[in-house]
Amino acid sequence: xxxxxxxxxxxxxxxxxxxxxxxxxxxxxxxxxxxxxxxxxxxxxxxxxxxxxxxxxxxxxxxxxxxxxxxxxxxxxxxxxxxxxxxxxxxxxxxxxxxxxxxxxxxxxxxxxxxxxxxxxxxxxxxxxxxxxxxxxxxxxxxxxxxxxxxxxxxxxxxxxxxxxxxxxxxxxxxxxxxxxxxxxxxxxxxxxxxxxxxxxxxxxxxxxxxxxxxxxxxxxxxxxxxxxxxxxxxxxxxxxxxxxxxxxxxxxxxxxxxxxxxxxxxxxxxxxxxxxxxxxxxxxxxxxxxxxxxxxxxxxxxx
Ligand code: C5P
Numbered sequence: 001x002x003x004x005x006x007x008x009x010x011x012x013x014x015x016x017x018x019x020x021x022x023x024x025x026x027x028x029x030x031x032x033x034x035x036x037x038x039x040x041x042x043x044x045x046x047x048x049x050x051x052x053x054x055x056x057x058x059x060x061x062x063x064x065x066x067x068x069x070x071x072x073x074x075x076x077x078x079x080x081x082x083x084x085x086x087x088x089x090x091x092x093x094x095x096x097x098x099x100x101x102x103x104x105x106x107x108x109x110x111x112x113x114x115x116x117x118x119x120x121x122x123x124x125x126x127x128x129x130x131x132x133x134x135x136x137x138x139x140x141x142x143x144x145x146x147x148x149x150x151x152x153x154x155x156x157x158x159x160x161x162x163x164x165x166x167x168x169x170x171x172x173x174x175x176x177x178x179x180x181x182x183x184x185x186x187x188x189x190x191x192x193x194x195x196x197x198x199x200x201x202x203x204x205x206x207x208x209x210x211x212x213x214x215x216x217x218x219x220x221x222x223x224x225x226x227x228x229x230x231x232x233x234x235x236x237x238x239x240x241x242x243x244x245x246x247x248x249x250x251x252x253x254x255x256x257x258x259x260x261x262x263x264x265x266x267x268x269x270x271x272x273x274x275x276x277x278x279x280x281x282x283x284x285x286x287x288x289x290x291x292x293x294x295x296x297x298x299x300x301x302x303x304x
Pocket of ligand 1: 139183
């Protein structure tokens with residue numbers, strides 16, 4: 001018998017390194033993107049329905065499009081098309097990942113919807129094929145499926161899993177309003193042009209993973225990781241949202257080992273020494289701040 005509904009839990013990510021190369025002819029940028037999945041989760045429930053329907057709940061849900069343009073709905077449509085069936089499903093998103101926050105919440109929902117629909121419809125799609133669909137949906141979607149830690153190259157979708165030698169504790173401060181990812185990449189190109197670094201394919205350094213950062217992850221060494229965190233989109237995010245500089249400073253002043261904008265922002269990420277410090281820092285930063293450990297597992301089907 002087919003299950004009445006299935007729920008998939010899917011994590012947010014922080015980029016511990018985001019090295020951005022030149023603008024490619026296809027409008028994307030080549031990346032060396034070191035993803036770390038963190039224990040802040042969205043839940044995607046898929047239930048049988050007459051047609052495709054999507055609903056949601058959670059902070060800032062009013063700014064999430066609850067129609068066929070939602071990446072989770074697109075995931076259901078693409079999966080159904082591959083198998084020659086109709087996307088008859090009600091997707092419900094329970095969101096805890098900041099919306100348009102630079103933590104890949106929309107990508108997480110797409111990966112969650114894919115796994116949930118695959119289970120609901122009893123398709124048993126091989127993992128490699130699910131990952132290929134994820135890559136079609138968006139650059140960050142494969143990592144939301146995979147979880148853990150990974151180096152993403154290409155536009156971020158070509159993943160190599162990374163070893164992580166221990167837990168890392170973080171605090172995430174969501175900011176009012178989101179930032180548009182394309183706008184942040186455009187601002188990065190603009191700033192580079194202004195500095196004379198160019199934004200063409202040839203004139204920006206080829207992005208590469210920092211070996212010291214990979215060693216820090218492997219060793220579970222929080223101080224070494226704090227010393228090597230980097231995000232090439234940070235100056236662009238700060239240029240569009242100068243108020244974030246204050247948040248970053250507030251976290252550092254309150255005991256963070258390092259502070260960085262998460263991905264394209266505007267969420268700010270603070271790395272701390274242990275779980276207790278994470279709880280204290282989250283409290284000090286106020287209600288929009290949340291502690292979360294890493295690494296977290298990828299999209300996980302929850303028991304019925
Ligand atoms: O792949 P995704 O849909 O998440 O990308 C959203 C936008 O972010 C792209 O349209 C592009 O403007 C920008 N982007 C980029 N280079 C990447 C990933 C995303 O320029 N590697």
